[in-house]
Amino acid sequence: MNQLRFPSPPASVAAERLRSEVREFLANSLKDVPARIRAKSWNGFDAEFTRKVAERGWIGMTWPRRYGGHERTALERYTVLEEMLAAGAPVAAHWIADRQTGPLLLKYGTEAQKQAILPRIAAGEAYACIGMSEPGSGSDLAAVRTRAEPVADGFLINGTKLWTTYAHRAQHMILFCRTSGSTQDRQAGTSQLLVDLSTPGIHINPVIDLQGEHHFNEVVFDNVHVGLGALVGEMGNGWQQVISELGYERSGPERFLSSMVLLIELVRALGDNPSPAACIAVGRLSSHVIVLRQMSLGVARMLESGEDPAMQATLVKDLGAVFEQEISEVARSLIDADSDLPALTEFCRVLHYTTMVAPSFSLRGGTREILRGIIARGIGLR
Amino acid sequence: MNSMDDMLTDTTLRLFDTEFPDEVVRSSRAGQFPQQGWTALEEAGLPLGLLSEAEGGFGLATIDALALVRICGAHASPVPLVETMVTNWLRARVGLPLIPGPATFALLGPSLVTEARGRDRVVRGELHNVPWAEHSASLVVVGRDFVVEVPRQEIRILSSSQPGSLPRNTIGLDITLSGDHLRAFPGSLDLDTVRCAGAVMRTLEMAGALEQIVAMTVAYAGDRIQFGRPIGKQQAVQQQIAVLASQAAAANAAATLAAGAFGDSYHMEAVAVGKSRAGEAASVGAAIAHQVHGAIGFTRDYRLHFFTRALWTWRDEYGSERYWNEFLGQRACAGGADQLWSFITRVGTQLPSEST
Numbered sequence: 001m002n003q004l005r006f007p008s009p010p011a012s013v014a015a016e017r018l019r020s021e022v023r024e025f026l027a028n029s030l031k032d033v034p035a036r037i038r039a040k041s042w043n044g045f046d047a048e049f050t051r052k053v054a055e056r057g058w059i060g061m062t063w064p065r066r067y068g069g070h071e072r073t074a075l076e077r078y079t080v081l082e083e084m085l086a087a088g089a090p091v092a093a094h095w096i097a098d099r100q101t102g103p104l105l106l107k108y109g110t111e112a113q114k115q116a117i118l119p120r121i122a123a124g125e126a127y128a129c130i131g132m133s134e135p136g137s138g139s140d141l142a143a144v145r146t147r148a149e150p151v152a153d154g155f156l157i158n159g160t161k162l163w164t165t166y167a168h169r170a171q172h173m174i175l176f177c178r179t180s181g182s183t184q185d186r187q188a189g190t191s192q193l194l195v196d197l198s199t200p201g202i203h204i205n206p207v208i209d210l211q212g213e214h215h216f217n218e219v220v221f222d223n224v225h226v227g228l229g230a231l232v233g234e235m236g237n238g239w240q241q242v243i244s245e246l247g248y249e250r251s252g253p254e255r256f257l258s259s260m261v262l263l264i265e266l267v268r269a270l271g272d273n274p275s276p277a278a279c280i281a282v283g284r285l286s287s288h289v290i291v292l293r294q295m296s297l298g299v300a301r302m303l304e305s306g307e308d309p310a311m312q313a314t315l316v317k318d319l320g321a322v323f324e325q326e327i328s329e330v331a332r333s334l335i336d337a338d339s340d341l342p343a344l345t346e347f348c349r350v351l352h353y354t355t356m357v358a359p360s361f362s363l364r365g366g367t368r369e370i371l372r373g374i375i376a377r378g379i380g381l382r
Numbered sequence: 383m384n385s386m387d388d389m390l391t392d393t394t395l396r397l398f399d400t401e402f403p404d405e406v407v408r409s410s411r412a413g414q415f416p417q418q419g420w421t422a423l424e425e426a427g428l429p430l431g432l433l434s435e436a437e438g439g440f441g442l443a444t445i446d447a448l449a450l451v452r453i454c455g456a457h458a459s460p461v462p463l464v465e466t467m468v469t470n471w472l473r474a475r476v477g478l479p480l481i482p483g484p485a486t487f488a489l490l491g492p493s494l495v496t497e498a499r500g501r502d503r504v505v506r507g508e509l510h511n512v513p514w515a516e517h518s519a520s521l522v523v524v525g526r527d528f529v530v531e532v533p534r535q536e537i538r539i540l541s542s543s544q545p546g547s548l549p550r551n552t553i554g555l556d557i558t559l560s561g562d563h564l565r566a567f568p569g570s571l572d573l574d575t576v577r578c579a580g581a582v583m584r585t586l587e588m589a590g591a592l593e594q595i596v597a598m599t600v601a602y603a604g605d606r607i608q609f610g611r612p613i614g615k616q617q618a619v620q621q622q623i624a625v626l627a628s629q630a631a632a633a634n635a636a637a638t639l640a641a642g643a644f645g646d647s648y649h650m651e652a653v654a655v656g657k658s659r660a661g662e663a664a665s666v667g668a669a670i671a672h673q674v675h676g677a678i679g680f681t682r683d684y685r686l687h688f689f690t691r692a693l694w695t696w697r698d699e700y701g702s703e704r705y706w707n708e709f710l711g712q713r714a715c716a717g718g719a720d721q722l723w724s725f726i727t728r729v730g731t732q733l734p735s736e737s738t
Contacts, residue, residue, distance in 0.1 A: 004593060004631040008638055011731050019727070086723040260723070268719035276708055283711030284662070284703070286722075287636075287655040290730045294635045297730075315631045318624070372624035373617070379600050379627050381614045 003311040003378050006298030015079045022083040025056060030087055036349040038088025039261040042254050043215055043357070045169060046090035047124075053084075054124030059094050060102055067106070068119030074304045078297065082253040088261040092166055092215075097121040099252065100245055101128035101174055105194070108233030108241055113194055117172060131161040131175040131195070131219060132242070138163075139370045142186040142239065146177040146221060148193055150235075154227040155179070155193065157201075160220050167204050167217040173197055176242055179235055190238030193230040200224070211356045243310075249365050251299035251313035256292040256320030258361055259327040262354040263289075266331045269347040281330050288323050292316065311378040318371040321362040328355045387446040394450050397422050398457045407688050410460030412545050415517045420461045420484060428463060430480075432471040438480060439470075448641045451583050455590025455696075458688035462486055462514035464583045469522050472576060476529045476565035483519030488512045489577055489700075490525040494555065501561040505530065508540065508554050511699070515551035516542060523555070524576045531563040546682065548695050578648040580700035581657040582640045588660040588696050589637035591689045592630035595671040598686060599623055602675055619674060626670040629663035636660045639730070651713055651729040654706040661697035661706075668693045 029049060030038065037044065053059055061077040063069025084091050102121055105113055120126035137143040146159025159177065167173065173195045181189030197204070201224035207216035233241050263285060270278050295316050302309035331337075331351050339348060362368040376382050401419030410416055423429065431447040433439025447467070454464050462484045469485040472478075490496070494507035505523065515521060516539045521532045538554040603614030603623060613619050640656025643649040668690040672679050679686040697703065714725050 004596065004627060004634055006631070006635050006638065008642065009730070016731065023724075082727075086726075264719050264722050267715055267722050270715060274711070274715045279711030279715060280704055280707045281711065282714050283654070283707030283709065284658065286710055286714045286726060286729075287659045287707065290655045290726055291632055291636050291639065291659045293726070293730050294639050295631070298635065312631070315628050319628050319632055369621065372621045375624035375627050376620035379596065379623070381600060381603060381620050381623060 004315070006295050006312055007301045009294055009297030010075050010301055012073075012075060015073070015075045018076050019079050019083060021056075022058070022080050023087075025052075026083060026087040026089055030089060033088075033090075035088070035261055035265050035346050036353055037090075039350045039353045040090065041085060041088055041258045041261065042091050042095050043213070044088070044090030045092040045166060045215075047093050047169075049090050050093035050124040050127075052124075053089075053091070053094065054122060059098050059124055060118065060122030063102060063106060063118060063122065067114050068122035070122075074300050075297075078253065078300050082257065082293070085253050085257040086260045086264075093127050093169065094121065094124055095254075096130060096165070096170075097126065097128035097172075099254075100130065100248055101172070103248055104174060104192075104241065104245055105232065107244070108192070109194070110229065110232075112229055113232065117194070126172060127166065127170040128172045128174065129164050129167045129170040129197075129217075131164055131167075131173045131177075133161065133163045135160055135162050139367050141176070141242070142190075143183055144176060144178055144190060145183060146175070148175070148177045148179050148191065148226075150179060151225075154225060155230060157193070157195070157221040157224040157226065160218060162216075162218050163207070164204075164217045164219045165215050167197065167219050168206065168214070171197055173219070174232065176238055179238075187239035189236055190242075191235050192232040192238045192241055193226060194232050195224070195226055195230060199226060209357075209360075211353070246310070246313070246366070248303070250317040250371075251296055251303075251309065253293070253296055255317045255365070256289060256296065256323050259324045259354050259358070260289075262327050262331055262350050265347045265350045266327075266334065269335050269344055278334050281334060285323075285327060285330060292320055292323060295319070311375070314366075314371050314374045314378070317365060318368060318375065321368060324361045325358045328358055387442070387449070390442065390446065391449055391453070393426055394428065394453050397426060397428075398453060398459070402457060402460055404685055404688075407458050407460045407685075410549075411547065411688070413516075413542070413549070415484075416460050423461065423463055424482065429466040429470055429485075432467050433474050437474040439474075444644055445641055448582070448586055448644060451586040452590040452637065455587030455692070456594045458591065458594075458692055462518065464587065465513050465518075468579050468583060469520070471579070472522055472524070472529065473531070475571055476568060478522070478529065478531050478563075478565055481520045481531075484514065484517055485520045485522070486512060486514045486518040487522040487524060487576070487580075488515075488553075489573060489580070490523065494523075496525055496528075499558065503528065503530065503559050503564055504557070505532070505559060506556045508552055510552050511543075511550045512553050513699075514549050515539060515553050517549060521553075524573055526573050527567065529565045529567065530559050532557065532559070533563075546687065547691055550695070574650065575648050577700050578650060578653045579644065581653050581706070582644045584696040584699050585633075585640040585653075585656040585660045586637045588664045588693055589630070589633040591693050591696075592626075592633045592660075592663060592667045595667060595686065595689050595693075596623075596627050596630045598689075599626060599671045599674050602679075606676075613674070622670050623674060626667045626674075629667040629670075633660040633663035633667075636663070649729070651710060651725075654701075654710040654713075655729060657701055658703040658706040658710065661703040664693040664697045665703075 060069040061072040148155035148157045175193045179191040201222045203220040205218045299309045430439040435441040465486040469487045536557045540552040543550040636656040636659035643652035
């Protein structure tokens with residue numbers, strides 16, 4: 001049952017020093033941002049903030065210097081990320097590119113792709129989105145229909161992507177699509193392309209979420225022509241490449257810190273003399289987040305030492321989503337959500353926002369049912 | 383892990399496998415002490431696992447010695463190896479002589495009165511739920527500001543836990559202890575740190591037992607055929623067992639955190655996190671293991687209860703989830719909302735002692 005064990009998280013004085021720097025930076029940058037805005041967590045988009053983060057050298061931290069990176073350790077990067085999330089910093093502009101697109105291109109991209117994109121991501125100027133889900137392909141990613149037909153000088157793309165977060169702000173998409181065969185071939189015949197979203201024939205339509213916010217999009221490809229240089233990695237190797245991204249996508253601090261601003265506001269609302277029942281509830285949530293952080297840091301350590309943490313990452317994401325969703329319910333069990341006390345106004349707004357957004361926590365990045373299926377397979381049930 | 387630790391782990395696993403098959407665990411839960419197995423563990427030196435070489439142990443790194451505790455949990459140990467390890471550690475710390483044989487320790491409770499009489503101390507009253515007291519050759523009682531070695535003949539066993547559960551006793555004491563048996567706490571050690579030691583042990587044992595019930599439940603779900611196929615092929619069952627596995631994983635991480643906090647000066651918040659998180663995992667995990675096992679898992683003959691009954695006992699000992707969560711919540715709230723995150727990272731970050 002080694003798959004249920006996590007290595008001890010690393011700790012370093014350098015990372016703790018960096019933590020202080022990040023805290024100081026955030027205290028300044030966010031001092032006028034109210035909690036209800038910070039509650040947006042990694043959905044908060046602010047290009048100016050992203051540029052300032054880049055200036056500090058906190059995007060592409062682990063990448064080679066020749067691509068604009070800073071050659072810092074994975075632990076230092078993790079420290080920056082968790083500080084940003086805990087403070088509710090608006091990281092959405094660079095979030096996906098830093099977490100996923102950059103590492104994917106470093107691993108599979110051509111030299112030209114790396115040189116063209118990575119330095120601009122690290123400078124906080126280029127943003128990326130992920131073209132995975134489709135109208136008929138959500139959890140069942142291998143049912144992908146969007147097709148990039150190889151033609152003489154590149155690919156001709158037709159199809160529709162859905163739930164594409166911040167496609168309307170990003171310049172680039174990593175498109176997961178079919179380059180041969182049909183949906184019957186499932187994983188075979190899939191590839192990844194790096195697509196410039198200003199290419200003619202791409203239509204980006206907003207999909208508004210239940211509380212009126214615009215982060216999702218539908219992205220329609222209508223005879224979109226891209227060059228041969230758009231191919232990332234090998235033709236037909238798309239599935240393996242996508243799977244290798246998931247270790248990064250599923251285990252980070254964003255998988256359990258989405259409601260952290262609410263937990264902080266809850267402690268504020270409880271005041272100076274919390275009841276024993278409130279202490280028990282806050283203590284319990286604290287113990288959960290501290291253990292999740294141990295697990296997540298353990299996965300980071302495994303990634304750095306070249307181990308495959310697919311199972312451990314899945315465990316973090318599943319437990320993390322349960323925890324993030326529970327915070328709203330615990331908060332409203334301790335403090336009236338419709339209180340009209342002025343001191344509780346901000347708490348109530350954060351609670352309301354987090355409650356509305358919470359259903360997405362166990363959908364994005366792999367649904368709860370898919371994750372538990374992966375865990376069941378990992379322990380030998382399937 | 384170096385070869386020394388591997389060897390110790392292997393030795394321990396081999397001893398448990400050969401000395402403690404199911405029948406031995408079963409008879410121990412009926413009150414029979416497996417003397418032969420205990421002697422084998424003692425000959426291997428395991429009860430001294432937490433002691434330095436100077437103290438008469440073999441100078442294992444603490445974290446490796448604590449791996450033995452996890453093994454005890456995973457095997458529903460039918461002997462008080464864990465209690466004896468802690469008692470010997472405590473004796474070494476306060477300067478009491480080591481005594482061979484199984485040992486246990488008890489924390490001062492509300493039904494025990496102690497008073498000083500010159501250099502001596504009178505200890506009178508009852509202690510409840512003392513682990514393994516009836517099978518122990520010696521008992522150390524830990525008070526607010528003292529530690530006493532209570533000779534075996536001075537312990538009156540007033541009641542025993544019911545058959546099938548882990549051995550726990552209510553004991554009566556009415557004794558005057560001379561200075562020879564009495565020690566003051568040195569340095570940072572006190573009643574709370576000994577409670578922490580117990581909590582770390584139970585956390586590790588729960589993590590071990592949870593891993594064991596994951597393995598048992600997966601195996602059972604693969605064997606048990608209903609509706610023409612193994613129940614483990616049903617998605618509804620798979621999803622439940624996945625939750626059990628994730629709780630076992632959380633308990634493992636909690637145990638690693640708590641084990642790292644073990645020592646003379648405890649990082650009490652880390653112990654609180656470990657014990658309360660593992661305790662919650664025990665509750666959720668045991669319930670799922672029973673649900674999947676169906677009626678057979680509810681019988682005395684089936685071995686699931688070796689582990690689930692132990693989990694239900696361990697989660698309550700040395701501070702339940704309620705106890706440690708309240709402690710942790712008070713500490714978390716004390717610094718105010720704007721220090722909460724800093725509190726969370728501090729508890730989880732064990733910096734190397736040598737700054738580099």
